[in-house]
Amino acid sequence: MVELTIGVYNTDFELIGVIDEIENLQITNNLTTSSTFSLNVVLTPELAQILKVDNYIILNRENEYKANVFIIEYQNINLSSDGTYSLQIQGRNLVSLLARRVVTKLYNVTNINAETIIKALIFNELINTIEARKINNLNYIDNTLINTLVTYSNSQLYSNLLDEVTSILTVAELGISITLNLKTREFNIELYIGQDKTLNADYPIIFSTELNNIMSEEFTHSTKDYVNVAYVYGEVGTSDTQELVIVDPSSANGINRYEQSLSADLQGVTSEYQADLQGITTTDYKTVFQNSGEIYIKNKDLYKCFSANLNIDSEIQFRTDFNLGDTITCISNEWGINEDLQITQAVETWSNKGYSVSFQLGKSLPTLVEKLNRIK
Numbered sequence: 001m002v003e004l005t006i007g008v009y010n011t012d013f014e015l016i017g018v019i020d021e022i023e024n025l026q027i028t029n030n031l032t033t034s035s036t037f038s039l040n041v042v043l044t045p046e047l048a049q050i051l052k053v054d055n056y057i058i059l060n061r062e063n064e065y066k067a068n069v070f071i072i073e074y075q076n077i078n079l080s081s082d083g084t085y086s087l088q089i090q091g092r093n094l095v096s097l098l099a100r101r102v103v104t105k106l107y108n109v110t111n112i113n114a115e116t117i118i119k120a121l122i123f124n125e126l127i128n129t130i131e132a133r134k135i136n137n138l139n140y141i142d143n144t145l146i147n148t149l150v151t152y153s154n155s156q157l158y159s160n161l162l163d164e165v166t167s168i169l170t171v172a173e174l175g176i177s178i179t180l181n182l183k184t185r186e187f188n189i190e191l192y193i194g195q196d197k198t199l200n201a202d203y204p205i206i207f208s209t210e211l212n213n214i215m216s217e218e219f220t221h222s223t224k225d226y227v228n229v230a231y232v233y234g235e236v237g238t239s240d241t242q243e244l245v246i247v248d249p250s251s252a253n254g255i256n257r258y259e260q261s262l263s264a265d266l267q268g269v270t271s272e273y274q275a276d277l278q279g280i281t282t283t284d285y286k287t288v289f290q291n292s293g294e295i296y297i298k299n300k301d302l303y304k305c306f307s308a309n310l311n312i313d314s315e316i317q318f319r320t321d322f323n324l325g326d327t328i329t330c331i332s333n334e335w336g337i338n339e340d341l342q343i344t345q346a347v348e349t350w351s352n353k354g355y356s357v358s359f360q361l362g363k364s365l366p367t368l369v370e371k372l373n374r375i376k
Contacts, residue, residue, distance in 0.1 A: 004350050005060035006039070008050045009069075013185055017050040019057075023086070024351040027070075031194075031325050031344045032169035032176065033162065034096035037070045043077060043085035051075065051089050064182040069094050094178035094187060097135060098162035101125040108153040108288045114172035115146045115191055118165055122189060125161050141190045148172040153291035170363075171298045173342055175325040194325025198340040205316055205328040207306070207361075213314035218307040219330075219337055220364065227260040227300035228252045230293035234264040236285045245286055247293025260300070264292045305364040306330045306341050310357050318346060318357050330361060 004025060008017040023040040030036075039057070041047055051057075057070050073091040080086065105124055109117060119140055126135050150172050154164060169176055175192045197205040207214050230247040252258070308330070310318060322328060327342045341361035348357045 007058045007060065009056040009058065011054055011056075013056065013180065013182065016055070017046065019047070022350065024349065026350075027348045029324050029346040029348065031342070032174070033166045034092040034094075034099065035068075035070075036090070036092050038088065038090045040086060040088045043087040047087055048077070051087060057089075057091075058182075066179045066188070067182055068177070069180045071096065094180065095176055096162070097178060097187075098122070098126075098165055099160060101133065101161040102158045103154055103161055103164050104129075104157060106154060106157065108291055110151045110287070110291060111149045112152065113146065114148045114150045114168055114174060115143060117150065117152050118168055118176075118191065121161060121165060135187065137184075137186045139186055139188050141188050143191050143193070145193055146172075146174065146191060148174065151291045151294045153288050153295060167295065167299065171295070173325075192325060194323070194327060194342060197322055197326045197328045199329040203321075205322045205326070206331055207308050207328060207359075208331040210331070210333060211314075213311050213316050214308040215311050216309045217330075217332060219332070219335065219339075220303065220305045222303040223258075224303070225300055226302055227258050227297055229257055229259045230296050231259065231261045232264050232289040232293040232296075233261065234289070243285060243289070245289035245293065247290055247297065249294060249297065260296075262293060262296050264289050301363065303364060304339060304341065304362045306337075306339060306361040308359055308361075310359065312355065312357070318348075318359075328361070 004020070004022055006019040006022070006025075007015055008019065010016050019041065021041070023042065025039045026037065028036045037057070039051075041051070051072065053072050053075050055072050057072065058067050062068055070093050071091045072089050073096075074089060076088045078086050078088070103121060103125060107117065107120070119142075122140060125133065126138055127140070150168055152168055165176065169191070173194070175194065176189070177192065178187055178189050180187055195201075197203060199206060207217070209215075209217055228248075228250050229252055231244060232247055233242050233244045235241065236243050310316075316322065322343070324343055324346050327340055330337060330339045330341055339362070343359055343361050344363070345360040346357060347359075349355070
């Protein structure tokens with residue numbers, strides 16, 4: 001058993017219990033989407049009463065004014081062959097609240113601040129919306145340091161809000177958090193920028209087995225899903241005619257040209273439509289198709305991914321010296337690798353073996369589930 005204090009809260013965010021002994025806990029911290037957890041404990045009547053779906057858990061390391069809260073979304077009670085009962089719960093953090101809404105407005109923007117469009121999406125679907133769709137006590141905290149420009153277009157209504165926000169954050173290389181002020185019961189949404197901690201920075205962080213600060217490493221470089229030219233097609237308005245726009249931002253040719261098609265129907269949509277916030281408008285289907293193609297290409301970039309397990313006894317420590325979203329340098333002289341990559345995921349594990357943390361840096365190939373979700 002490993003000792004770790006976890007507070008359990010009911011749906012009114014009232015503390016209803018404390019867990020100080022667990023079998024294991026794994027938290028997967030994600031930069032651009034919701035983070036997840038899985039907790040296993042020996043079942044007791046008390047734990048069975050409090051670790052219920054829709055209740056919340058908060059680790060004791062959290063600041064009560066800015067707590068990272070996890071929602072219990074799954075509960076499983078199991079009787080093993082030796083007669084021992086165990087309880088497993090799983091869930092996601094508050095960023096998953098965005099997944100409970102769909103996008104009900106159309107947008108088409110070019111060279112807009114990533115925070116401006118994300119704020120518009122969140123306001124329109126969670127704050128400035130009909131009463132039934134509002135989440136009370138939800139605040140958006142502006143980050144004036146963000147000036148990353150993006151292109152965004154959703155050619156179809158009712159896509160998942162979290163998926164749309166994640167796609168923008170991924171392109172802009174920004175992170176998102178939703179924290180809870182336990183004193184005021186207010187939710188605060190913030191976007192954040194990782195720090196530059198590459199080799200030439202003032203305080204560099206270098207991952208390398210040769211420096212003995214990581215225990216294992218894996219590097220993947222792939223063009224398997226790479227696309228640099230998009231044929232965007234679809235029907236516009238009430239017309240049955242297929243319109244086509246070829247998006248080729250890099251003027252690729254010959255063997256270096258990677259083409260793919262993309263459907264972007266605008267059926268039932270007139271040539272002009274407007275969102276209600278920030279003056280976001282579009283007037284031409286060609287602009288919509290162009291923007292859709294640019295977004296598609298950016299999400300089909302070259303894949304470079306470095307994975308590593310941190311040496312807990314090394315001089316550098318997660319959350320103290322570097323954090324999720326930071327860009328660091330990964331070096332392996334033996335493999336000929338010298339890459340500056342962003343930390344996009346950190347997996348923390350508490351178990352009988354103690355504490356461990358592993359990282360994913362850069363962009364990995366999409367899983368089968370992620371590919372299927374994109375088709376929906």
